[in-house]
Amino acid sequence: PILEARTAGSARAIEHLLGAGAGEPRTAVITSAAPVEGLQVQVIRDESExxxxxxxxxxxxxxxxxxxxTPLAAQLASIELLLEGMEKMPPEKRRxxxxxxxxxxxxxxQLIDNLxxxxxxxxGQLAIRRQTVAIADVVSDxxxxxxxxxxxxxxTLAVAVPEELPLLAGDRTRLTQVFVNLLANANKFAPEDSVVRIGAEAQPGELIAWVEDEGPGPAGRDDAALFARFQRGGGAEPEPAGLGLGLWLVKSIxxxxxxxxxxxxxxxxxxRFTLTLPVETPP
Structure with missing residues (x-):
């Protein structure tokens, strides 16, 4: 492939093992410039990731x-039922x-917000608007x-977040989004009739918060893979549908x-997913 790229003087993506010995195939882009006075410049760029x-x-x-x-179809079906039988429908059914x-x-x-x-x-346009924030307010939202x-x-959601915890200097909207994504993740992977727990405590100079559920958790993944963009599922059960952005957004924010x-x-x-955040420093 290198000789072909050299002859054509063009860029080509190939599967190639970089280095000697065993290894996983790497995707390389080989760019070849036209020869000048018998010399030639080649750039081999590893684009596997x-x-x-x-x-x-x-x-x-x-x-x-x-x-x-899926949710749109369910919403349309509910609207049609309401329109057709609003007057005769029992209050419990309407509710x-x-x-x-x-x-x-x-x-x-949530899907649109994550996208x-x-x-x-x-x-690079995600703005963090810092203000004094109480973690208890974020969890409540x-x-x-x-x-x-x-x-x-x-x-059931069990919350153990003392109100007297140190304040944070952060973006309340973004931090709320973090907990929404972690709770939505627990909702998908934890079993029915189970308890989802949120807790927080103060440590010197920082605040520790966590979301804990009774689900199987990701199987066979390290933190880097778990929080990678477009990674979905990972528990022992079949993967629930999703865009694979929630945990990546949590880490990024x-x-x-x-x-x-x-x-x-x-x-x-x-x-358990554990967050560590620096507390607000007094002026």
């Missing part, structure tokens, strides 16, 4: 249609349909946004707050 992202992105784009059509509409709307909102945020991050999703699977995020399996066999 970029190619992996492109393939994952293409898979996600193919999945977007299904992701949006059930309206609740279904609300769940579908929240699901679509938009991923574009902003990739283009996020809990209200996912309450109906948890109720749908009969999951937390790192822009000078914090970190980690995953672990607790001694009790639970899945």
């Amino acid at each position: 970029l190619e992996a992202v492109r393939r994952a992105r293409d898979s996600v784009l193919a999945n977007i249609s299904h992701e949006f059509r 059930e349909l309206v609740t279904s509409l609300e769940r579908g709307t929240r699901r679509l909102t 938009l945020e991923s574009v902003r991050i990739e283009s 996020a809990a209200a946004m996912v309450a109906s999703l948890l109720a749908q699977r009969r999951q 937390i790192e822009r707050h000078a914090g970190s995020v980690a995953f672990e399996r607790t001694a009790a066999g639970r899945t």
Whole structure:
């Protein structure tokens, strides 16, 4: 392939093993310039990681249609039932349909928000508007946004976040989005009739917060793969549908707050995502 690229004087993407010995195939782009006075310049660029992202992105784009059509179809069905039988329908049935509409709307909102945020991050346009923030307020906002999703699977949210914790200097909207994504992740992978826990505590100079559920957790993935863009699922059960952006957004937003995020399996066999954030420094 190198000789072919040299002859053609063009760029070509090939699968090639870089270096000697065993290794995984790497995607290299070989660019060859036309010969000048018997000399020639070649650039071999390793694009394996970029190619992996492109393939994952293409898979996600193919999945977007299904992701949006499913909640939209459910919403349209609920609307049609309401229009056809509003006057004769029992109050309990009307409430059930309206609740279904609300769940579908929240699901679509989260999908759209994650897509938009991923574009902003990739283009370097994600703004962090810092203000004094109480972690208890952030958790309260996020809990209200996912309450109906948890109720749908009969999951209980247990919150242990003391109000006297140190304040943060952060973007309340972005931090709320972090907890919404972690709670939505727990909602998808934890079993029905289970408990999802949120906790927080103060450490010297920083605040530790976590979201814990009773699901199987990602199987056989390290933190780097788990928080990579367009990675989906990973538990013992079949993967729920998703765009694979939620945990990547969590990591991106937390790192822009000078914090970190980690995953672990607790001694009790639970899945836990832990956030570490610096506390606000008094002036």
